[in-house]
Amino acid sequence: MSVMSPLPSTSAIQTIQEIPYQLLRQLVADKVTGKLTIQNPFDEFVNWQIYLGNGKIHFANSAAGSIERLNYLLGSHLHQRKITLPPQLTDDYRYLCDLWKQEIFSFQQTRSILTQFTQEALVQILSLPKTTCYLDPKGGLEQLFLNLNLEQVIAPVxxxxxxxxxxxxxxxxxxxRPLVEDxxxxxxxxxxxxxxxxxxxxKLHHALESLQCLYGIASQTQLSTLQLAMLLRPLIKTGEITMLPYQEIQTDNRPLVVCINDRPAIQRMVQYTLVANGFKTMALEDPFKALAILLSQQPSLVFMDAQMQDMSGYELCSLCRKTPSLKDLPIIMLTDNxxxxxxxxxxxxxxxxFLQKPFLPQELLQSIQGQLPARISLEG
Structure with a gap:
């Protein structure tokens, strides 16, 4: 193991390239206080956070996906108490603190739950290779429940x-998100x-069909994410399952139109035309990543190129129709003939x-008008 030099004392956010395990050990040894954010080097949508205080661990969690992790780690407790999670949740720590304030959980129960959340996050963080980390000395928590020793908290996991x-x-x-074609x-x-x-x-089939992430699938199948990952690993190796990246739902009141096409000229024309008519647009090139994003974003309509290298538009469209939440999604196929x-x-x-390429802006709008008649107006 390489020996790192002491980190300079500063109030500014520091960017550090290091193996999280080694970095965290040094921060604890140096009795650092602040929030450490760790990027998952394999997925741009996944970041983890550790809150430190004088070399102790106050809490660790994910920067995104709070709903999925809460359902996975706390679902049975919430179900027993007939508690429904809000549709959107960005701060799981505050949410758990609020449950304590409402006397749904005792102080000791809350400490136990927060420790479980922290350990699960640390498992993910400390099993990452060298990556980009950000240390914010001013990052902290409003209310403290935990003051954990690093070695003691990771020993059981x-x-x-x-x-x-x-x-x-x-x-x-x-x-x-596992993608199963057969x-x-x-x-x-x-x-x-x-x-x-x-x-x-x-249960597994239902969870896979809705393209849930491993947290969601584990919740439905009563497995741990580790058990589930090990179960699916041989199928991933043989290519029977493709692992897609994670992306959270983005909130925007404008209807979203997604264009899946690998030609920049077409993407630019679609974007220019639709944004001018009150839509937001998203351009995608990779059909494998597209399915996960379609599921998370729930667009109003999709333009899909029939001819794509890795997966044809016809194949991708068929996969969408097999997914319950996408089976009624308006999909317009773009083809050369x-x-x-x-x-x-x-x-x-x-x-x-069906829309033949190349097409005029008016033809593009007309094809949408046939699917979403109340959402667009044709202006000269």
Whole structure:
């Protein structure tokens, strides 16, 4: 293990490139106070946070995905108390503190829950390779419940850290979303290798169909994220499951139109035309990442190029139609040829409409008007 030089004393946010395990040990040894943010080097949407005070751990959590982690770590407790999580939640620590203030949990129960949240986050953080970290000396918590010793808090989960370290090449985060193209093959493999019951497989199938992240799937199948990752690992290695990145739902009142196309000229024209008519737009090139983003963003309409290298628009459209929350999504297929065969392929894939390239802005708007008549006005 390399020996790091002491960090300079400063009130400004510092950017540090280091292995999180080594960095955290030094910060604790130096009795540092502040908030340490750790980027997941494999997924731009996933960051982790550790709150430090005089070399002690006050709390650790994820910077995103609070709802998924709360459901996973606390779902059974909330269900027993008939508590429903809010639709949006950005501060899980404050939420848990509020439950204590409402006397839903005792002080000791709250400490136990916060310790569990911290340990689970530390498992993910300390199993990451060298990455970018940000230290904010002014970052802190309003109310303190914990003052944990690093060695003592990670001792019970040291084996999980090692397992996750080994899993990183296949599963880089519990926030990843598994994509299954052929459920029958996956079901057969799991049933043979692990003798899973039909009831458990149905729960897994439902969670996979809705493209949930591992936290959500683990909650529904009553497994830990580690157990689930190890169960799916062989299928990921063989390519039967593709792991997609995580992205949270973004809030915007304007209707969203997504264009999945690898041609910049088309993307620019779509964006220029639609933004001028009251839409927000999103340009995507990778069809594998597109499915996860469509699920999280819930757009009003999608333009999908029929001819893409890694996965055709017809294949992607079919996958959308097999996903419950996307089965009614208006999808307009963009194709180079307007003939009976292409129109038939688009129809069989479940496309809502058909538009031949190249097209004029008026034609683009008209194709949307047929799907969303109340959401657009044609202006000269």
């Amino acid at each position: 040291q084996h999980k850290i090692r397992y996750w370290w080994e899993l990183r090449s296949e599963v880089n985060s519990p926030f990843q 459920w029958n093959r996956v079901q057969t493999t799991l049933a043979k290798a692990h003798h899973q019951s039909n009831g458990w497989l149905k 307007d003939n009976l065969i292409e129109r038939l392929r688009a129809k069989l894939a479940g496309a809502s409409g």
